[in-house]
Amino acid sequence: MIEATGLTKRYGDTTAVEGMTFTVRPGRVTGFLGPNGAGKSTTMRMIMGLDRPTSGAVTVNGRRYAEHRAPLGEVGALLDAKAVHTGRSARDHLLAQAATHGISRRRVDEVVEMTGLASVARRRAGTFSLGMGQRLGIAAALLGDPQTLILDEPVNGLDPEGVLWVRHLLRGLAAEGRTVFLSSHLMSEMALTADHLVVVGRGRVIADAPVGEIVARAQSSAVQVRTPSAPQLAAVLVRDPGVEVTSLEHDLLEVTGSTPPAIAAVAAAAGLVLHGLAPVETSLEDAYMQLTADAVEYRSTTPHAAAGGRR
Ligand SMILES: Nc1ncnc2c1ncn2[C@@H]1O[C@H](COP(=O)(O)OP(=O)(O)O)[C@@H](O)[C@H]1O
Numbered sequence: 001m002i003e004a005t006g007l008t009k010r011y012g013d014t015t016a017v018e019g020m021t022f023t024v025r026p027g028r029v030t031g032f033l034g035p036n037g038a039g040k041s042t043t044m045r046m047i048m049g050l051d052r053p054t055s056g057a058v059t060v061n062g063r064r065y066a067e068h069r070a071p072l073g074e075v076g077a078l079l080d081a082k083a084v085h086t087g088r089s090a091r092d093h094l095l096a097q098a099a100t101h102g103i104s105r106r107r108v109d110e111v112v113e114m115t116g117l118a119s120v121a122r123r124r125a126g127t128f129s130l131g132m133g134q135r136l137g138i139a140a141a142l143l144g145d146p147q148t149l150i151l152d153e154p155v156n157g158l159d160p161e162g163v164l165w166v167r168h169l170l171r172g173l174a175a176e177g178r179t180v181f182l183s184s185h186l187m188s189e190m191a192l193t194a195d196h197l198v199v200v201g202r203g204r205v206i207a208d209a210p211v212g213e214i215v216a217r218a219q220s221s222a223v224q225v226r227t228p229s230a231p232q233l234a235a236v237l238v239r240d241p242g243v244e245v246t247s248l249e250h251d252l253l254e255v256t257g258s259t260p261p262a263i264a265a266v267a268a269a270a271g272l273v274l275h276g277l278a279p280v281e282t283s284l285e286d287a288y289m290q291l292t293a294d295a296v297e298y299r300s301t302t303p304h305a306a307a308g309g310r311r
């Protein structure tokens with residue numbers, strides 16, 4: 001379990017993290033989602049005791065990282081896959097880390113096997129691709145068989161097979177009752193991996209809820225109606241205050257401010273035939289864009305990335 005309370009970090013004039021309060025619980029995968037610059041890596045460094053909070057606190061299983069006697073057995077982290085001694089082999093890198101905690105060679109070989117590094121374990125880590133580096137970082141995080149895992153953008157640089165592998169691994173670890181906290185700026189990957197999301201923007205928590213709830217909350221209230229009598233239906237629908245109708249195609253309307261049963265009732269009363277009536281689905285991607293629309297630090301000028309989702 002990870003608990004952050006009023007966690008704040010300033011670097012000079014930059015406030016990287018501002019008053020974050022959240023709890024990451026065991027037995028599920030919690031996604032830490034936010035645009036670049038939102039403060040995810042800074043928060044993770046503070047969890048691991050690599051950066052000191054300006055104010056507030058964060059604990060793992062009730063203690064600050066430095067207060068744990070054998071931290072590798074408590075919490076494993078992948079923060080920067082490039083942070084390895086490039087001249088050492090992958091196996092030697094893991095053996096050196098294992099030695100600091102009295103972890104056996106057998107466990108080293110186990111994590112090498114688990115992360116699919118067996119065939120390259122004796123190669124110098126400096127020759128590794130980003131994807132292999134990520135695997136090595138995950139192997140190091142798993143070394144102490146920790147109850148809590150923290151991974152900063154673990155799928156960056158992985159091929160599709162690697163992405164799938166990470167997803168299964170993390171879901172499996174959560175199913176064993178572990179606490180799994182991973183960051184990403186990629187909504188689509190998070191949707192498939194996480195059960196719960198802590199969404200952040202500009203250093204603050206903007207949502208903390210189950211994945212499904214975040215989508216439901218952003219659910220657009222629009223309903224699409226297919227009818228051969230589109231103009232007539234539009235005319236009767238807009239008599240209700242608050243209802244707006246947009247014509248999408250000659251026989252397709254998008255209605256806001258109403259519900260499928262209410263639209264059906266209005267159509268029936270006017271003797272108009274309906275061919276289809278469907279709430280407009282909000283994708284997790286849309287929900288994310290809506291949540292973070294005001295929180296994107298570096299906004300792209302291309303219309304595609306100019307947040308705001310569907311509306
Ligand atoms: N060591 C540092 N010195 C100064 N500013 C930093 C430092 N680390 C991060 N920042 C700033 O803090 C903000 C949050 O960064 P970061 O935690 O890396 O975000 P994320 O991981 O969500 O992309 C950014 O504005 C970044 O430039």
Ligand SMILES: [Mg+2]
Binds near residue numbers: 040042152
């Ligand atoms: Mg980051």
